Amino acid sequence: MILNELELLDRLTDPDPGRRVIITPIVNPREQFGPTSVDIRLGTDFKVVDVANVAFLDPTAGPASDQAPLMRSYRVPPERAFILHPGEFALAASMEFVRVPADISVRVEGRSSWGRLGLLIHATAGFVDPGFAGSITFELHNVSRVPIALYPGVRIAQLCFFAGNPTRLPYDQKTYTKYSGKTGAYESNYHLDPEYETIRRHRRAPGPAGR
Amino acid sequence: MIAEFAPALWPRSLRTLATLMSRLARARRFVADPAPEARTPEAAVAGRIAERLERVSDGLAEVFPQMAPGGQPAGRSGLDPAGSPELDAMDARLASISDRLAAVERALVKLPGQIPPPPEAFEVLQAIVGDASLAPLVLVGEDLEFDADGFIPLPVWLALAPLEWPRRAIAALDLAGAHPVGPGSGRPEDIRQLDRLAASLLGPAYGFALAERWLARPAGSVESQAATGGAVSAQEPLALDERIATVAVELERSGLLAGEFRRTVQDLAVGQIPGGSPPSATQGSDPPGLTAGVRFAGAYRRADAEAAEFAAQRLSAGILASARPSEDLGALRAGRERLLALEDCKPEDVYQVLDGLREVPLSAAQILNGGWLALERNRAAWLSEALASPDPARAFGRRVLALDALVLKSLETAGVHRLMEAGL
Numbered sequence: 291m292i293l294n295e296l297e298l299l300d301r302l303t304d305p306d307p308g309r310r311v312i313i314t315p316i317v318n319p320r321e322q323f324g325p326t327s328v329d330i331r332l333g334t335d336f337k338v339v340d341v342a343n344v345a346f347l348d349p350t351a352g353p354a355s356d357q358a359p360l361m362r363s364y365r366v367p368p369e370r371a372f373i374l375h376p377g378e379f380a381l382a383a384s385m386e387f388v389r390v391p392a393d394i395s396v397r398v399e400g401r402s403s404w405g406r407l408g409l410l411i412h413a414t415a416g417f418v419d420p421g422f423a424g425s426i427t428f429e430l431h432n433v434s435r436v437p438i439a440l441y442p443g444v445r446i447a448q449l450c451f452f453a454g455n456p457t458r459l460p461y462d463q464k465t466y467t468k469y470s471g472k473t474g475a476y477e478s479n480y481h482l483d484p485e486y487e488t489i490r491r492h493r494r495a496p497g498p499a500g501r
Numbered sequence: 502m503i504a505e506f507a508p509a510l511w512p513r514s515l516r517t518l519a520t521l522m523s524r525l526a527r528a529r530r531f532v533a534d535p536a537p538e539a540r541t542p543e544a545a546v547a548g549r550i551a552e553r554l555e556r557v558s559d560g561l562a563e564v565f566p567q568m569a570p571g572g573q574p575a576g577r578s579g580l581d582p583a584g585s586p587e588l589d590a591m592d593a594r595l596a597s598i599s600d601r602l603a604a605v606e607r608a609l610v611k612l613p614g615q616i617p618p619p620p621e622a623f624e625v626l627q628a629i630v631g632d633a634s635l636a637p638l639v640l641v642g643e644d645l646e647f648d649a650d651g652f653i654p655l656p657v658w659l660a661l662a663p664l665e666w667p668r669r670a671i672a673a674l675d676l677a678g679a680h681p682v683g684p685g686s687g688r689p690e691d692i693r694q695l696d697r698l699a700a701s702l703l704g705p706a707y708g709f710a711l712a713e714r715w716l717a718r719p720a721g722s723v724e725s726q727a728a729t730g731g732a733v734s735a736q737e738p739l740a741l742d743e744r745i746a747t748v749a750v751e752l753e754r755s756g757l758l759a760g761e762f763r764r765t766v767q768d769l770a771v772g773q774i775p776g777g778s779p780p781s782a783t784q785g786s787d788p789p790g791l792t793a794g795v796r797f798a799g800a801y802r803r804a805d806a807e808a809a810e811f812a813a814q815r816l817s818a819g820i821l822a823s824a825r826p827s828e829d830l831g832a833l834r835a836g837r838e839r840l841l842a843l844e845d846c847k848p849e850d851v852y853q854v855l856d857g858l859r860e861v862p863l864s865a866a867q868i869l870n871g872g873w874l875a876l877e878r879n880r881a882a883w884l885s886e887a888l889a890s891p892d893p894a895r896a897f898g899r900r901v902l903a904l905d906a907l908v909l910k911s912l913e914t915a916g917v918h919r920l921m922e923a924g925l
Contacts, residue, residue: 295851296837302858303833315824315862315914317921319855331921334913365913368920385914387821423819425910443917473821473910 292326293394293451301394301451311451312389312423321445329401329445330426331385335475336364336372336440338380349486350493361477371439374409374432381475382428385443389423393456398426399448408434411447418449421460424472696744700751708748711741808863812871816907817879822871823914824860833857862918863911872908876901 293301301311313328322329340362361381366372374380390396396418400411413429428447432438440446480486700707812822836854840846863871879900887897 295855296840299833299837299855299858303830303837305830305834312820314821315860315918316858317860317918319858320852323852323855323858331917333910334917368917385917387910387914389820443921473907 291453293453294326295323297453298323298328298451301391309391309393311391311394312387313449314387315385317443324448327399327448327450329448330388331443332428332440332446333383333385333425333475334366334368334442335383336366336380337361337382337475337477338364338378349480349483350489363475366442368442371441373437373439374430375437376432376435378432379413380430381477382430382440383473383475384426384428384447386426387424387473388418388426388449390418390420390451391456392420392458392460393454395420395452395454396422397450397452398428399450401445401448404446407438408432409438409446419461420454420457421462423462425474427472427475692744693747696747697751700748708745708752711745711748806870808867809870809874812863812868812911813874813878816871816875816904816911819903819907821907821911821914822863822868823911824862824918827859827861828857860918862915862922865912865915868908868911868915872904872911875904879904 298311301309302313304310313330316322317331338361340360344360364372372380372382388396398412398416398418400409404411410431410433411428413431415427415429418426426447426449430440696707696711808825811825815822833854836857840850840854843850883897883900884893887893887900890896
């Protein structure tokens, strides 16, 4: 069930911290609240891949596949813009910190104003698990033919909240959680997925199947 | 910025831990004498410090095996067998502060007919003495890039010792408020003595507590008695501006504090007094002892300390602390109930209730203070938790750096929030 504005207000003010939804800061509710959504803003943190130093991305390369050294970080003060050029991809973080309880999941959606300009705010990861806490990461992609200036503080996406039965596996308690509690634009930790270690081990093993 | 601070974190942490052990050893020596008549105020304070340090001492002894079980360091600090002038100076500072605390207590007792200070004033004073024994880690320093952009105005005095500030402010406000207000309820010389001692103990916070009272003085009262030859009003046994001057002199005498005071006054200068009438030529509006022509925009108030407390609670829970709610949860829930009861609920009715969700950005100082308070309160638990891990230093560092990241994000977000709010 998607929450409407009064149901969301109920959750935002729930006396039980375990049931309470946290969105902070809320700058201007009149601007941000819709019938079944809350607009969120762009933060100050941006990251782009430093392509000059990357041959290709291979998650099986062990520590060498860690993206962190390959990313260039930008911290953009208010009133200044981060320019996203046509075809360029960048990570960014929401200005808001969001925490959802074990019975709420969230969809991150773009805003039509930006969509009409050719700005996508997530590539494929638009779902927030129950139990998540942290900033929302945007995977910004400019599919238009003109550069777009992005200012911290502008409303860039919207969150839709869905209530269901409480999960026993909230995100912050999952075995392989990689992004819980993060408050900035963090690069992918894809290489930490356990299946790549399995592949690496298999490669090292002697025999016809090994390399 | 985190990466820049990380290398500096560990040596400082180790010095802090060593200092804790040194403090514990000294405090134990203070309270070693069981004779009740030997329990001086200093020993009582040291006893309380010892109680605090006891909580973490067992774990620390494992980290520093060179410390003897009784807390007596093998060398002076356990890390530096050759002795440490820094630790010696801190020991001297603790003893000095204990002396001054006792003097303040004695001075308060001497005031006849005074309104008794609230008990928590002394609790806070004692906490300050306790803090003096806990050299804080550096979490957030000045970020030159942000300062150049005007992103985070961070006065030096806040960067140096933000943790102590809210507690000092509360203590100062309580002490300043504890003064007698009725006629004949205190000798001016006793009040001067108290002001000098309180200023030496509480620093600029005490001056600001007096300045807050000065700003809040009733309309028409001319606290500045310079134009009338320093006459004392019927309401105050000693004019507030004279007391502020006494504090300024005391701060000047102590050097560093005077520097902080001057700088802070400059930070607060806006050219007018909010809520007050513009100064006239006949009314001395600047408290003497302050920079000529500079007036207060506002003193550090209890609300600042409460905001820091709110930030500390959020940060301790791992939640961003860039803003605080403008309305409490109860009022918002009551508004929602009213909406549900409406037969014809219009969008404007909903928006009026939703408006209560608006949050107010915290100042950089409030966030920093909250960060320090969160660190202070969680330090023992984090150390205890870290000691159970295979790599205690790394485990403790992860906690500290996570708090660091949250404080930084809070500072950045509050900056953007203030900009957005300016357009509302």
